[in-house]
Amino acid sequence: KHKFWETQPVGQFKDLGDSSLPEGPIEQPTPLSEVKQEPYNLPTPYEWITCDMDSGEMCNEVYALLSNNYVEDVDSMFRFNYSKEFLYWALHPPGYYRSWHIGVRVKNSKKLVAFITGVPAKIRVRDTVFVMAEINFLCVHKKLRSKRLTPVMIKEVTRRVQLENIWQAAYTAGVVRPTPIATCQYWHRSLNPKKLIDVGFSRISGRMRKNRTIKLYKLPDQTVTPGFRKMEPHDVPAVSRLLKNYLKKLIFAPDFDEDDVEHWLLPKENVVDSYLVESPETHEITDFCSFYTLPSxxxxxxxxxxxxxxYSFYNVSTKTPLIRLMNDALIVAKKNDFDVFNALDVMHNETFLKELKFVPGDGELHYYLYNYHLKQALRPSELGLVLL
Ligand code: NHW
Ligand code: EN5
Structure with missing residues (x-):
């Protein structure tokens, strides 16, 4: 059934009940000289390229491929439309490798037809921190689907990751493959109910219902928590401490240092937004919330x-109740003209989703690890990692 995945060091469906398998890496690292030194062979019309995302032209080509061929919902009504600025940010965290930004193009026409990326990240599983690759933006042009290009691309990114002496990877997908370490639910909070109904994002309709729906989702114009403000560069140390303290309670979470926090969480217009609560009395940073911008x-x-x-990113509450913190996040998102606020049921998100009128969507998100076996799948609330 999974001719490719059956050959890979990932949890296999047949082993799901087997408690004799030890938890941890499935294969041990090999000497780097034993990692294949040449790229895998592609079918003859195609060639590998390493994408230089600093080139505006390359960035445009990647953007065009993804905006026309990347992930859609089950009914093909919406397609993710990551902006160029977002892609640049997502692919250039501290310590990134240019060699992990991989394209496939047609030799003759030079047209970009497939893409896959990795970025390095320190990720903790229970007590152990691993440097891993986060794999994302796997895409094959619609006209080249079902030709088994994907296994070659996955093997090539694996090879380039291993050449950096990194042996584990984390990734997420809307589809089930061998085998999820956790399965999460997408939830949606309408901010612009009229538009969501008009475009079919929200199924409910009819004029009477529409007016009642608009009223149901109304939000105040101003945030309510005293000291709630946008994160600034000088907040990086305080936010790092807050986040570190919070994430250490979760089983599977990134191990962020200050450079990571600066990259991933300092506000970047139309890419990522972060807010915090600074106590008006003590000027202590007590709470934090963030979301990224991903139009469809x-x-x-x-x-x-x-x-x-x-999309809800990382949130930490120590003084402001999480419900009130996230309500303020909804208020600023609405003010900034977002149509919908999405969140997964990861971390402590379950505790605010229903109360703040999020509803479950028709999509799930499965989390995966490459070359790491877990004895049991994790609950969404045990996950502290959000991938873009
Ligand atoms: S998930 C988003 C993936 N992208 C999309 O859905 C975009 C729209 N779809 C497409 O572009 C986020 C194509 O349909 C794709 C498949 C390219 C998805 N994960 O080429 P074939 C990520 O980017 C397997 C894993 O004929 P295709 C995470 C499939 O099971 N495997 O298919 C990416 C089958 O193998 P099997 C997937 O439809 C993580 C084989 O590909 C998959 O023309 C990648 C068929 O290939 C998916 N989403 O193209 C893994 N989709 O064994 C990273 C298909 O079942 C692993 N397949 O026969 C770690 C690597 C690093 C390790 C470092 C130590
Ligand atoms: C890798 N980093 O299916 C990511 N989205 O529920 C790749 N549904 O938006 C993996 N079908 O339910 C991504 N509205 C996997 C997700 C792919 C995208 C996807 C789902 C998640 C989604 C919406 C629209 C459905 C359109 C028809 C949905 C119904 C709820 C609605 C919300 C607002 C208030 C009223 C009710």
């Missing part, structure tokens, strides 16, 4: 072409 193209609607979505 609306496929085949007369009136609207883009859906502006915010």
């Amino acid at each position: 193209s609306i496929l085949g609607n007369q009136n609207h072409s883009a859906l502006k979505a915010a």
Whole structure:
């Protein structure tokens, strides 16, 4: 059934019940000289390229491939439309490797037809921190699907990761493959109910219902928590401490240092937004919330072409109740013209989703590890990692 994945060091479906398998790496690292030194062979019309995302032209080509061929919902009504600025940010965290930004193009025409990326990250599983690759943006042009290009791309990114002496990877997908370490649910909080109904994001409709829906999702114009403000560069140390303290309670979480926090969480317009609560009395930073900007193209609607979505990223509450903190996040998202606020049921998100009128969506997100076996799948609330 999975001719490729059966050959890979990942948890296999047949082993799901087997408690005799030890938890930890499936294969041991080999000497780097034993890692294949040449790229895998592609079918003859194609060639590998390492994408230089500092080149505006290359960035445009990647953007074009993804905006036309990347992830859609099950009914093909929406397609993720990561912006160029977002892609640049996502692919250049501290310590990134250019060699992990991999393209496939047609030799003759030079057209970019496939893409896969990795970025390095320190990720803790229970008590052990591993340097891993986070794999994302796997995409094959619609016209080249089902030709088994994907296994070659996965093997090539694996080879380039291993050449850096890194032997584990984390990735997420909307589809089930061997085998999820956790399965999460997407939840959605409507900020612009009229538009969501008009574009079919929200199934409910009818004029009477529409007015009632609009009222149901109303939010105040101003945030309510005293000391709630945008994160600034001088907040990086305090936010790092807050986040470190919070994430250490979770089983699977990134191990962020200050450089990571600066990269991933310092606000970047139209890419990532972070807010915190600074106590008006003590000036202590007590709470933090963040979301990233990921619009979707609306496929085949007369009136609207883009859906502006915010995705919950990392949130930490120590003084402000999480419900109130996230309500303020909704208020700033609404003010900034987002149509919908999305969140997974990871970390402590379950504790605010229903209360703040999020509803479960029709999509799930499965988390995976490459070359690491877990005895049991984790609960979403045990996950502290959010991938873009
Ligand atoms: S998930 C988003 C993936 N991208 C999309 O869904 C975009 C739209 N779809 C496409 O572009 C986030 C194509 O349909 C793709 C498949 C390219 C998805 N994960 O080429 P074939 C990520 O980027 C397996 C894992 O004929 P295709 C995470 C499939 O099971 N495997 O398919 C990416 C089958 O193998 P099997 C996937 O439809 C993580 C084989 O590919 C997969 O033309 C990658 C078929 O290939 C998926 N999402 O193209 C793994 N989709 O054994 C990283 C398909 O079942 C692993 N497949 O026969 C770690 C590597 C680093 C290790 C370092 C130590
Ligand atoms: C790797 N980093 O399916 C990511 N989204 O629920 C790749 N549904 O938006 C993996 N079908 O339910 C990504 N509205 C996997 C997810 C792919 C995208 C996806 C789902 C997640 C989604 C929406 C739209 C459905 C359109 C029809 C949905 C219904 C709820 C609605 C919310 C607002 C208030 C009223 C009700």
